[in-house]
Amino acid sequence: MxxxxxxxxxxxxxxxxxxxxxxxxxxxxxxxxxxxxxxxxxxxxxxxxxxxxxxxxxxxxxxxxxxxxxxxxxxxxxxxxxxxxxxxxxxxxxxxxxxxxxxxxxxxxxxxxxxxxxxxxxxxxxxxxxxxxxxxxxxxxxxxxxxxxxxxxxxxxxxxxxxxxxxxxxxxxxxxxxxxxxLARPDRQDGVPGRAEPAELEATKVALYTVTLDDDGLLLEGLADTHQGLVVAGFGVGHVPAALAPVLGALAERIPVVLTSRTGSGSVLRSTYSSVGSESDLLQRGLIDGGFLDPYKARVLLRLLLATGEGLDEITGAFAQHH
The missing domain is CATH 3.40.50.1170 (L-asparaginase, N-terminal domain)
Structure with a gap:
């Protein structure tokens, strides 16, 4: 062989x-x-x-x-x-x-x-x-x-x-x-079903947005008109400035928005903090929990899922494997 x-x-x-x-x-x-x-x-x-x-x-x-x-x-x-x-x-x-x-x-x-x-x-x-x-x-x-x-x-x-x-x-x-x-054998996860064809990939645009200090979200204006998905690299465990929370919530009503951490390791949380712009606030606004996935991998996964025609429930389930 x-x-x-x-x-x-x-x-x-x-x-x-x-x-x-x-x-x-x-x-x-x-x-x-x-x-x-x-x-x-x-x-x-x-x-x-x-x-x-x-x-x-x-x-x-x-x-x-x-x-x-x-x-x-x-x-x-x-x-x-x-x-x-x-x-x-x-x-x-x-x-x-x-x-x-x-x-x-x-x-x-x-x-x-x-x-x-x-x-x-x-x-x-x-x-x-x-x-x-x-x-x-x-x-x-x-x-x-x-x-x-x-x-x-x-x-x-x-x-x-x-x-x-x-x-x-x-x-x-x-x-x-x-x-x-x-030394360790992690269980294989469910992959992306179907095959993303070139035309679907070309038509599927997923943005990656890194949140920064004093972020006003101006770069997100009109994004749902040009992109089919968004990955947010938030502070720490998945936080954003309070002013950015309603902007992301409005986007999540139109396209899938995945919440990740910009730190490089660790998971976003779900229910530890409750202020406006916290992880629990953003998840309540419809953002998808990216778990342990870093922003770059989350973007790859979201684009594949969208290009193969998966709906919001299937997308949420795919990301749940990484919690």
């Missing part, structure tokens, strides 16, 4: 100037990959910064990966840039239907620098992709020999090779002496 490798570009493939390494170049630079005893079948999909990736592109990769599984691949590895990896991994996790591992990785140091981390990350990802222990865990992110669940992983540093962490849970496993060790 083989490992299917899909390359999308990013720092791991940067070879100086505008030159980009192919998947064959990447695998040739990985000591120990042959010893896995699994052929690596490469498909070079794109060679772009991850800021240029799209939801539609990632859904196409998932389709291609599903075909690879049908053709006998034991697991999937995707290499890409790190800037949007936490979002693409979560997107894959919502739509990946197989028990086979789907592993995403990349690099923080490109191959022209001293100590590039790409080869080690790719080897660790390949080990996870062909490990029986990694089955039934959905999409995974492997960096620095740590294995992270897509629903929790975050890029927490702009330059460090230890940039990826899971603040709310920690890594669910590690690669130790070449062996994949799964």
């Amino acid at each position: 083989s490992i299917a490798l899909f390359t999308l570009g990013g720092t791991i493939a940067m070879a100086g100037g505008s030159n980009r390494l192919t998947g064959a170049d990447l695998t040739d630079a990985v000591p120990g990959l042959v010893e896995l005893g699994r052929p690596v079948e490469v498909q070079d999909i794109a060679a772009v910064p991850s800021s240029n990736l799209t939801v539609a592109t990632m859904l196409d990769v998932v389709d291609a990966a599903s075909k690879a599984i049908s053709n006998g691949a034991t697991g999937i590895v995707v290499t890409q840039g790190t800037d949007t990896l936490e979002e693409t991994a979560f997107l894959v996790d919502q739509v990946w239907p197989h028990s086979n591992p789907f592993v995403l990785t990349g690099a923080m140091r490109n191959p022209t620098l001293a100590g590039p981390d790409g080869p080690a990350n790719l080897l660790a990802a390949a080990r996870v992709a062909c490990s029986p222990a990694a089955r039934d865990l959905g999409a995974l992110v492997v960096f620095s020999d740590q294995i992270h669940a897509a629903r929790w992983v975050r890029k927490t540093h702009s330059t460090s090779t230890a940039a990826f962490a899971s603040p709310n849970a920690g890594p669910i496993g590690q690669v130790v002496e070449g062996q994949v060790r799964i």
